[in-house]
Each structure stands twice: as C-alpha cells, then as structure tokens.
Amino acid sequence: xxxxxxxxxxxxxxLRVRDGDSTSFALLLERHRGPVxxxxxxxxxxxxxxxxxxxxxxxxxxxxxxxxxPTAKFTTWLFRIATHVALNAIRDGRHEKMxxxxxxxxxxxxxxxxxxxxxxxxxxxxxxxxRTAEIRAAIETLPANQKAAVLMHKYHEMEYSHIAAALQTSxxxxxxxxxxxxxxxRARLAHMAS
Amino acid sequence: MKGxxxxxxxxxxxxxxxxxxxxxxxxLPLGTAAELERHIAGCGDCGxxxxxxxxxxxxxxxxxxxxxxxxFDRQLYDRIAxxxxxxxxxxxxxxxxxxxALSVGAACAAVAVALLVNTPGADRPLPHQPSTPSVxxxxxxxxxxxxxxxxxxxxDLEMLKQLSPSATQSL
Numbered sequence: 001x002x003x004x005x006x007x008x009x010x011x012x013x014x015l016r017v018r019d020g021d022s023t024s025f026a027l028l029l030e031r032h033r034g035p036v037x038x039x040x041x042x043x044x045x046x047x048x049x050x051x052x053x054x055x056x057x058x059x060x061x062x063x064x065x066x067x068x069x070p071t072a073k074f075t076t077w078l079f080r081i082a083t084h085v086a087l088n089a090i091r092d093g094r095h096e097k098m099x100x101x102x103x104x105x106x107x108x109x110x111x112x113x114x115x116x117x118x119x120x121x122x123x124x125x126x127x128x129x130x131r132t133a134e135i136r137a138a139i140e141t142l143p144a145n146q147k148a149a150v151l152m153h154k155y156h157e158m159e160y161s162h163i164a165a166a167l168q169t170s171x172x173x174x175x176x177x178x179x180x181x182x183x184x185x186r187a188r189l190a191h192m193a194s
Numbered sequence: 195m196k197g198x199x200x201x202x203x204x205x206x207x208x209x210x211x212x213x214x215x216x217x218x219x220x221x222l223p224l225g226t227a228a229e230l231e232r233h234i235a236g237c238g239d240c241g242x243x244x245x246x247x248x249x250x251x252x253x254x255x256x257x258x259x260x261x262x263x264x265x266f267d268r269q270l271y272d273r274i275a276x277x278x279x280x281x282x283x284x285x286x287x288x289x290x291x292x293x294x295a296l297s298v299g300a301a302c303a304a305v306a307v308a309l310l311v312n313t314p315g316a317d318r319p320l321p322h323q324p325s326t327p328s329v330x331x332x333x334x335x336x337x338x339x340x341x342x343x344x345x346x347x348x349x350d351l352e353m354l355k356q357l358s359p360s361a362t363q364s365l
Contacts, residue, residue, distance in 0.1 A: 029267065037266075038259035047260045055270045062274055128256070135257045153219070154254050160212075175212050182215060186246040189253045 010074035018065045025065075029058060032075070035156060036082050042151050043086040043144075045136055053089055057082045072165055079158070079166040083148050090144050131192060138188040146181035149174055204230075205239040214240065218247040308348075 010031070016024035036057055041050035060081050120128070139147060148167060152158040164171045204210040216222045217230050234240045 029270070033266065034262060037262050041259050042257070047263075051263055051266055051269075054266070055273055058270055059273055059277060063277065131253070132257055135253050139257075154251070157219075157221075178215065179211055182247060182250060185250045185254075189250050190246055192249060192253050 011070035014061075014065070014068050014074055015070065017062070018068050025062060028061070028074075032078055033058075035075075036078065039079065039082055039151055039156065040086055042139065042155065043147060044089060045140065049089070053085050054082075056085050060085070073162060075156075075158075076162045076165045079152060079156070079162075080168065083152075083166050086148065087144050134192065135189065138185055141188070142181050142184060145169075146177045146184075149177040150181045150185070153178055203233070203237055203240060205237070205243050211243070214243050215247060218244060218251050 010028065013024040013028050017028065033054070037050055037054045040053045040057075041047055044050055044053065057078070061078065139150070142150065145167060149163055152163045152166060158166070160171045160174050164174045167174065167177075169177075204213045213222065213226075213230060217227055222230065230240075234244055
C-alpha cells in the first residue's frame with residue numbers, strides 16, 4: 001500500500017515538474033538524491049565521480065520532463081538512467097581514473113566510521129578497513145551488468161522485474177546475472193565468515 | 195508451485211536457486227520461507243548454500259556509502275541553469291527563424307559595414323590632398339567610434355565564421 005502511494009507520489013511530482021513546477025523537482029531530488037548517489041558510488045567506487053554522474057542523471061531527468069509519461073515506476077526509470085550513465089562512464093574509461101583513488105577512498109571510509117561508531121581501537125579500524133577493501137574488490141571483479149544487478153537487488157531492494165526494466169533486459173536474464181554474481185561473491189568472500 | 199519447490203531441492207536446480215537467494219534477502223513470503231526452512235534442515239547442500247549466501251549478505255551490509263557533499267544541490271542547479279540558458283545560436287534561430295541563408299546574409303551585411311568603417315584605406319587621403327588635415331579627420335573619426343561598435347563588428351565576424359566558414363574564406 002505504501003509502495004503504491006510512493007509510486008503515485010513520485011509520478012505525480014514528475015508530472016508537476018513537466019508542468020513547470022520547480023518545487024516538485026526539488027522534492028524528487030530530496031527523495032532520490034541519496035539512493036542514486038549511493039548506487040553510483042558503489043558502481044564506480046569513487047565519491048567525487050559518483051556525484052558528478054548523479055548530477056548528470058538528475059540533469060537528464062530534468063531535461064526529459066517535457067516528454068515524461070508515467071508508464072513505468074519512477075524509480076525504475078531513474079535507475080535505468082543511472083545505470084546507463086554508470087555503464088557509459090565505466091565503458092569510456094572514467095572508471096580507470098576512478099580506480100586510482102580506490103585506496104584513498106577506502107581509507108576515507110575507515111576514518112569516517114571510526115567517528116561514527118564511537119572510537120573503535122586502531123586494530124578494529126584496520127580490520128574493518130581491510131574487510132571493506134576486500135568487499136569492494138570482490139564487487140569490482142564483477143562484470144558491470146552483474147554489478148549493477150547485485151547493487152540494485154542488495155542495496156535498493158528492487159524486484160527482479162524492476163531490475164530487468166532498469167537494465168533493459170528480461171527477468172530471467174536478471175536472475176541469471178544475479179546467480180552468477182552471487183556465486184562469484186560467495187567464492188571470494190567465504191573466508192570472511194568469522 | 196510451492197509443492198514443486200519442496201519436491202525439488204533448489205540447489206539441484208540452477209533456476210530455482212533464486213528461492214534460496216530470496217530467502218537470504220528476506221523477501222520470501224512467510225509460508226514459503228517456513229517450508230524452505232524445513233527443507234534446509236534436512237538438506238546439507240541447501241544448508242551450505244544458505245550459510246554462504248548469508249555470509250555474503252552480511253559482508254555487503256558492512257559496506258556503507260559515503261555521505262553526500264553539502265553543495266551537491268547547488269552544483270546541480272547551476273548545471274540546470276546553464277542548460278536552460280539558450281546558446282547564441284538557439285537565440286538567433288529563435289529570433290530569426292531557422293533560415294541559415296538569411297542569418298548568413300545579415301551577418302555578411304554587418305561585417306561589410308564593419309569593414310567599411312574599419313578599413314584604413316577608406317580614410318586615406320587622396321594623393322593631391324595635403325596630409326595634415328587628413329590626420330585631423332582620422333583622429334576625429336577615431337574619437338567618434340564607440341567601443342560597442344567595434345565589439346559588435348568583431349562579434350559579427352565571429353558569428354559569420356561559425357555560420358559559414360566558406361563565406362569568410364571568400365571574404
């Protein structure tokens with residue numbers, strides 16, 4: 001029931017944006033800014049690049065306002081744009097540049113959590129940093145489509161049909177992508193059980 | 195459907211492993227989850243699969259995303275404002291309609307006027323005239339020429355170059 005209400009709300013807001021209401025665009029941005037940036041961050045593993053790409057995503061949303069029709073769920077449409085932008089960035093090599101700062105970003109994560117968690121010991125911090133780095137590396141080994149599917153499934157709790165729409169593929173293809181991706185991750189992260 | 199799931203071990207069927215993945219993600223309906231749990235209790239393969247998948251799930255949970263920059267919105271609105279501002283080409287097309295020939299013609303006329311005003315030869319004294327008075331005339335012309343006029347002429351020239359490179363070459 002809440003999901004339906006949210007769907008209607010997003011579509012309604014976007015229709016208002018189409019009619020020239022900038023406040024509705026600000027509301028949509030407020031609701032979806034975080035999820036889009038977090039998705040892109042995990043796709044490209046660099047915060048600055050993720051934010052740049054997220055701006056591109058919202059700019060595209062804004063530019064396509066006049067032709068918007070609520071034929072699909074708004075978030076599905078939004079993630080389709082985000083996935084497209086991320087895959088293009090990875091394809092055109094911005095991704096390689098991103099990888100150079102992967103280690104720096106991993107270190108930043110550790111520092112940020114040290115304050116958030118209430119001062120863990122230096123050893124705990126290092127262990128946590130190492131674990132995060134390993135998870136990031138494991139995700140990074142996945143082909144881009146598998147990575148996108150896992151991120152939408154795990155972190156955004158999207159249904160198979162919505163992931164399929166975002167990736168512009170079939171549901172069975174999504175299940176296959178997830179099956180292969182999780183197999184790889186199980187093999188790579190099995191030792192982290194303890 | 196549920197009966198099929200119970201009869202066939204999900205691990206034996208690649209396509210049905212989605213049930214185990216859904217179970218670990220917590221998205222299975224309660225009834226189906228309970229039925230699967232009964233199966234897992236007696237099936238070593240499924241138990242192993244679920245344990246490994248849950249480990250992946252927990253590991254991924256620990257990867258937090260970084261906070262969003264404070265000026266993200268401002269940068270976005272700047273980009274939107276820039277994209278909303280029409281380029282001079284769009285502005286010109288909007289004003290004059292999409293008639294390149296007319297635009298080029300107007301630009302040519304503007305450049306011709308600018309060249310006429312700027313050409314040093316236009317103010318050169320005739321051979322039989324004394325040179326001193328002409329210098330005075332030159333100075334007065336230079337004084338009367340407004341900077342905007344010069345800027346406009348240069349802009350027109352630039353516009354002409356962009357609209358029709360061949361036209362400028364022929365000039």
